[in-house]
Amino acid sequence: MRDVARRAGVSQPLVSLVIAENPTTRVADATRERILQAARELGYRPNVVARALVRGRSFAIGVIIPDLRNPFFADVVIGAERVAADRGYAVLFCDAMEGSVERHIDALRTRQIDGIIIDALGAASLADGTLADLNVVLIDEPSAALHGVASDAEAAGRLAAEHLLGLGHRHFGFLGPASDVWAFRMRERGFVQALRRAGFTLASSDLRRAPPTVEGGRAAMKPLLRRSPAPTALFCANDLMAIGALKACADAGVSVPAAMSIVGCDDIEPARLLTPELTTVAVPARELGARAARLLLQLLDGLPVRPAKVLPVQLMARGTSGPAPDARPAAAALA
Amino acid sequence: MRDVARRAGVSQPLVSLVIAENPTTRVADATRERILQAARELGYRPNVVARALVRGRSFAIGVIIPDLRNPFFADVVIGAERVAADRGYAVLFCDAMEGSVERHIDALRTRQIDGIIIDALGAASLADGTLADLNVVLIDEPSAALHGVASDAEAAGRLAAEHLLGLGHRHFGFLGPASDVWAFRMRERGFVQALRRAGFTLASSDLRRAPPTVEGGRAAMKPLLRRSPAPTALFCANDLMAIGALKACADAGVSVPAAMSIVGCDDIEPARLLTPELTTVAVPARELGARAARLLLQLLDGLPVRPAKVLPVQLMARGTSGPAPDARPAAAALA
DNA sequence: TTGTAAGCGTTATCAT
DNA sequence: ATGATAACGCTTACAA
Numbered sequence: 001m002r003d004v005a006r007r008a009g010v011s012q013p014l015v016s017l018v019i020a021e022n023p024t025t026r027v028a029d030a031t032r033e034r035i036l037q038a039a040r041e042l043g044y045r046p047n048v049v050a051r052a053l054v055r056g057r058s059f060a061i062g063v064i065i066p067d068l069r070n071p072f073f074a075d076v077v078i079g080a081e082r083v084a085a086d087r088g089y090a091v092l093f094c095d096a097m098e099g100s101v102e103r104h105i106d107a108l109r110t111r112q113i114d115g116i117i118i119d120a121l122g123a124a125s126l127a128d129g130t131l132a133d134l135n136v137v138l139i140d141e142p143s144a145a146l147h148g149v150a151s152d153a154e155a156a157g158r159l160a161a162e163h164l165l166g167l168g169h170r171h172f173g174f175l176g177p178a179s180d181v182w183a184f185r186m187r188e189r190g191f192v193q194a195l196r197r198a199g200f201t202l203a204s205s206d207l208r209r210a211p212p213t214v215e216g217g218r219a220a221m222k223p224l225l226r227r228s229p230a231p232t233a234l235f236c237a238n239d240l241m242a243i244g245a246l247k248a249c250a251d252a253g254v255s256v257p258a259a260m261s262i263v264g265c266d267d268i269e270p271a272r273l274l275t276p277e278l279t280t281v282a283v284p285a286r287e288l289g290a291r292a293a294r295l296l297l298q299l300l301d302g303l304p305v306r307p308a309k310v311l312p313v314q315l316m317a318r319g320t321s322g323p324a325p326d327a328r329p330a331a332a333a334l335a
Numbered sequence: 336m337r338d339v340a341r342r343a344g345v346s347q348p349l350v351s352l353v354i355a356e357n358p359t360t361r362v363a364d365a366t367r368e369r370i371l372q373a374a375r376e377l378g379y380r381p382n383v384v385a386r387a388l389v390r391g392r393s394f395a396i397g398v399i400i401p402d403l404r405n406p407f408f409a410d411v412v413i414g415a416e417r418v419a420a421d422r423g424y425a426v427l428f429c430d431a432m433e434g435s436v437e438r439h440i441d442a443l444r445t446r447q448i449d450g451i452i453i454d455a456l457g458a459a460s461l462a463d464g465t466l467a468d469l470n471v472v473l474i475d476e477p478s479a480a481l482h483g484v485a486s487d488a489e490a491a492g493r494l495a496a497e498h499l500l501g502l503g504h505r506h507f508g509f510l511g512p513a514s515d516v517w518a519f520r521m522r523e524r525g526f527v528q529a530l531r532r533a534g535f536t537l538a539s540s541d542l543r544r545a546p547p548t549v550e551g552g553r554a555a556m557k558p559l560l561r562r563s564p565a566p567t568a569l570f571c572a573n574d575l576m577a578i579g580a581l582k583a584c585a586d587a588g589v590s591v592p593a594a595m596s597i598v599g600c601d602d603i604e605p606a607r608l609l610t611p612e613l614t615t616v617a618v619p620a621r622e623l624g625a626r627a628a629r630l631l632l633q634l635l636d637g638l639p640v641r642p643a644k645v646l647p648v649q650l651m652a653r654g655t656s657g658p659a660p661d662a663r664p665a666a667a668a669l670a
Numbered sequence: 671t672t673g674t675a676a677g678c679g680t681t682a683t684c685a686t
Numbered sequence: 687a688t689g690a691t692a693a694c695g696c697t698t699a700c701a702a
Contacts, residue, residue, distance in 0.1 A: 045441075045444060045445050046445060047388075047445070047447065048445045048446045048447070049384060049387045049388050049393060049446065049447045050388055052384045053382075053384050053385055053388050058384060060427075060446075063428075068403075068409045068412060068413050069406065069409055069410065069413065069604065071404065071406065071409075074403045074404055074406075074409050075404065077403060077428065077430075078403050078404065078430055078432070081428060081429070081430050082430070082432075085429070085435075085438075085439070085442070088442070090427045090442065090443075090446060091427065091428050091429075092395075092425045092426065092427060092428070093398075093412065093416060093426050093427070093428035094416070094420070094426075095412075095413055095416050095417070097413070097417075100420075104420070106380075107420070107423070107425065108425075109380060110380050110381060110382070110383045111383045111384065111395075111425060112382065112383065112384045214604070214608065243608050247608070250610065269404065269549070269605075270604075270605040270608055273549065273578050273582070273605055273608070273609060274608060274609065274610070275585065275609070275610050
């Protein structure tokens with residue numbers, strides 16, 4: 001910057017004024033041109049680190065997710081990154097796979113990060129003060145104290161239930177993780193409550209806990225298939241588990257959807273690649289990420305933020321759900 | 336830091352010495368203890384930004400990949416992030432989906448990034464000087480000028496060819512992108528050359544170009560199915576395309592592997608979720624990312640780096656490949 | 671409209 | 687072993 005100043009024959013701070021495009025200060029057009037010209041000639045690039053030091057802001061945000069291998073989170077990250085990059089913010093990516101959320105937050109703090117997006121990590125259960133003085137936007141984890149964006153997780157469960165009820169099913173199962181992640185809990189609740197309203201209850205042994213992964217779903221599904229009467233309709237807390245359940249059915253020779261209907265949640269790409277294609281509830285992952293980023297940047301700019309609206313979810317009826325095997329012929333014919 | 340110094344009754348630079356754990360300087364044990372104690376009491380956290388400014392290093396690396404939606408790249412990122420986080424480095428994530436590599440590199444430069452990992456982006460074709468004075472590690476893009484780690488892409492193609500030849504196939508197809516990404520080109524070359532050595536050539540119309548995505552594979556496969564004689568064996572530049580090809584076969588009523596054998600490349604998770612499971616060549620994505628990060632950090636530490644060895648790939652014979660339909664009965668029986 | 675001076679939180683180089 | 691002092695590249699009053 002000093003070199004640019006010298007070349008343009010002005011003082012260094014004046015260059016700063018021009019480069020920073022600070023709208024409040026007025027610089028003579030001729031001077032501005034001269035400075036920009038010099039900067040161009042010298043190939044000058046502002047040093048964001050120095051800027052961060054003096055402004056106390058790093059123009060970087062952190063994104064913490066549980067597991068990038070889940071395409072859902074990959075989409076969240078993509079959505080956030082696009083928005084951030086557009087606005088000149090860098091995205092520090094943190095995969096908390098090893099349950100190292102606190103450590104990651106610590107590291108981000110140290111880097112004077114301007115804000116953090118946290119998805120599906122049970123932020124409520126973080127050690128007290130972990131998030132203190134931090135600009136945080138939670139995804140799918142409504143909180144009284146913190147900002148956030150969320151999908152309509154309860155509706156996801158309800159839609160799944162209504163879909164399966166409509167197909168004539170009367171014996172249901174649910175697969176979900178034991179975690180305290182809001183979205184998972186709400187999906188479960190929406191499912192269970194919609195069933196209850198329709199007069200069905202879920203025996204606790206028809207509700208199985210396992211990690212929200214393909215392997216988890218597969219393992220949890222096995223005992224369910226041995227129950228008698230076995231459920232004929234299954235809702236899973238996410239698509240990965242649903243895919244695992246589908247695998248378990250294939251292993252056990254249970255045909256889907258003839259003998260077992262399966263509904264997932266998220267609508268990740270692999271859901272459409274299976275045969276049959278997975279019936280699921282679409283959750284707008286990319287949009288969640290993008291909105292979270294926009295909200296966070298608004299916060300950083302000190303702009304007033306209106307509470308984000310809940311993003312709708314949508315049932316995608318595909319190949320893994322069909323009429324209940326014991327449904328009246330009429331119902332079967334309808335489907 | 337000043338506060339810590341005051342509390343410990345020492346000068347501020349001395350605190351710096353202790354905090355930075357600089358091994359070359361010796362500080363009295365008592366003083367050190369006093370300083371660490373004061374730091375703890377005050378909840379002092381070093382400011383990485385300030386450190387970056389004065390040291391000219393940001394302790395952050397950039398990771399640029401073409402598309403996080405491809406689980407292969409998600410794995411690369413995970414591998415790199417783990418290593419980086421372990422060593423106190425932050426990972427600035429850049430998804431170059433829109434072909435904005437240069438812009439991303441620019442942004443990283445501005446942040447005094449210490450180094451960059453670039454995967455599958457045809458770094459060779461970047462504008463001159465884009466990478467100048469930058470510590471770069473290329474993944475799957477061997478270069479005389481730059482460091483890199485790579486998988487044995489040519490072997491991937493060869494293994495696919497040998498597998499299909501062994502199954503008695505005699506009419507082959509290939510699906511790949513038109514890009515100049517090294518790994519894709521080498522996979523193709525390995526495939527074509529192995530076939531040639533066995534006395535088979537690939538008609539140019541049996542070699543189709545499309546984006547390396549599921550949709551790309553699906554679209555490219557369609558015309559191939561209409562050829563007569565249609566190939567009975569197909570190798571795809573990556574799993575996504577192979578999955579698309581599989582879809583196209585399903586759409587067209589071509590049974591896999593009875594009428595068509597398909598081999599992918601990468602071994603991403605969805606490959607094992609399909610029915611039938613995808614035969615593919617496993618490429619160690621996570622390990623590539625991890626090694627790239629380790630190599631980059633070595634570079635940054637000024638350590639001598641030995642040229643990275645090429646990571647082996649492995650054929651995963653699964654359900655989408657089988658004996659050629661016109662193979663001798665004996666061969667069919669063997670399978 | 672422009673220049674001067676101070677300072678952001680560190681590290682590094684010297685004396686002491 | 688410890689302490690002054692000067693950077694690092696930039697922003698931001700305030701003075702001219």
